[in-house]
Structure formats: C-alpha cells, structure tokens
Amino acid sequence: LSPQQKGVGMNGPLVDAEGFPRDDIDLYQVRAARHDIVCLQNDHKALMKQVEEALHQLHAREKEKHARDEAEALAEAMSQSLPRPFARVNAVTPGSPASLSGLQVDDEIVEFGSVNVNNFQNLQNIATVVQHSEGRPLSVTVIRSGKKVHMGLTPKRWIGKGLLGCNIIPLQR
Numbered sequence: 001l002s003p004q005q006k007g008v009g010m011n012g013p014l015v016d017a018e019g020f021p022r023d024d025i026d027l028y029q030v031r032a033a034r035h036d037i038v039c040l041q042n043d044h045k046a047l048m049k050q051v052e053e054a055l056h057q058l059h060a061r062e063k064e065k066h067a068r069d070e071a072e073a074l075a076e077a078m079s080q081s082l083p084r085p086f087a088r089v090n091a092v093t094p095g096s097p098a099s100l101s102g103l104q105v106d107d108e109i110v111e112f113g114s115v116n117v118n119n120f121q122n123l124q125n126i127a128t129v130v131q132h133s134e135g136r137p138l139s140v141t142v143i144r145s146g147k148k149v150h151m152g153l154t155p156k157r158w159i160g161k162g163l164l165g166c167n168i169i170p171l172q173r
Contacts, residue, residue, distance in 0.1 A: 010034055083110045085143055086120040087168050096165020101153040103166055107142035123170060130155045130163050 008014070008030050016022055085108035092099050110116065113129040120126075129138065137152040155163035 010037065082143055082146070082148065083141075084117045085110050085171055086115075086117045087112070087123070087126070087170050089142070089166055090169050091167035093160050093165040096158060096160055097154055097156055098164045098166035101140070102149075102151045103140070103142070103153065104144065107144050107149070108171070109140070109142050109168065110148070111139065111141040113138040113140070120170075123168060126168060134163055 006012075006025055008025055014022060014025075014027055014030060021027055087109040089098075089103055089105055089107045089109065092103055092105055112126050113133060115125045115129055134155050134157075137154045140151050140153045142149050142151070153164070157163065158165060
C-alpha cells in the first residue's frame, strides 16, 4: 500500500465512524492492493507446501537408499567374512582324536594346518599334513552353522583306524 493511504494496511477500516466510505484514501487502490497481497500470500503458501512435500520425498528416498546401502554392505561383509571351504567332514568316530577336538559331521573345512582353499588339490594334501604332524596339534578352522570355528586337532594313534578318526570329502568347486 502506498504512503498516501494513511497507514490503512491490510486490516485498517475503509469506512468512517458513521459507516460511510472514507474520503481521505483511494478505496479502489487499497482494495486492489489488499487483493494482490492476499493472492501472493496464497501463492506463497502453495509453493511452500510443494517445497515441503518435495523435501519429504527427497528425505524418504535418501533414507531408503541409506537402508539399501547398509543392507548391501552387511551382506557383502557377511560373504567376505566367511572364507571358502574346500572339504567337508562326513563322519566322526566317537572317542577319536577328531571327536575329542570338537570336529563334527557337516563341518566345512576352511583351513587344515597349512592346507587352505588356495593350495588344496586333493585329499592327499591333508593326509600329508596329518602324517607330518603326528603328536603335534594342528590348527583347524571350519564353518559350522554359518560361523567360523577354530580348534586344535592333534593327530595320534588310537584304537581306531588312522590318526584322526574322521572322514573328509572334497567339495566340488
């Protein structure tokens, strides 16, 4: 509103004490200015509502992306944390050195002494390590129920067959 409108503003009275239109202001100009201001305020509210909705969508997408990234990172960490097994235990004789060390049927062997997935060719590799380690503990790492388990296994002569008392089969690669 222009200065010559005597500070009528948005809410000032447009009539005098007796209810007649004021003659000291341009009523048409005041009403046109008020109309323009109200239209601009409504436009501003509509734009702010659009901005708010866009921000909500943006943050929701960002939150979903963050959750997806976290899930992928967790899945990747899980797959990387478990090394690839090269053999599986399919029999353990009770009372044998293998049984006493805690080896169980269906344990998947990741490391057997110095043998691992990178240097394993056949079961002769394990047999060689066992023969050279008679009476000395071997470090054995297996995957059991999705978790890595470490144990010490000492190959030795016992009443049963062999130095371990378990049967190991290679995994198909």
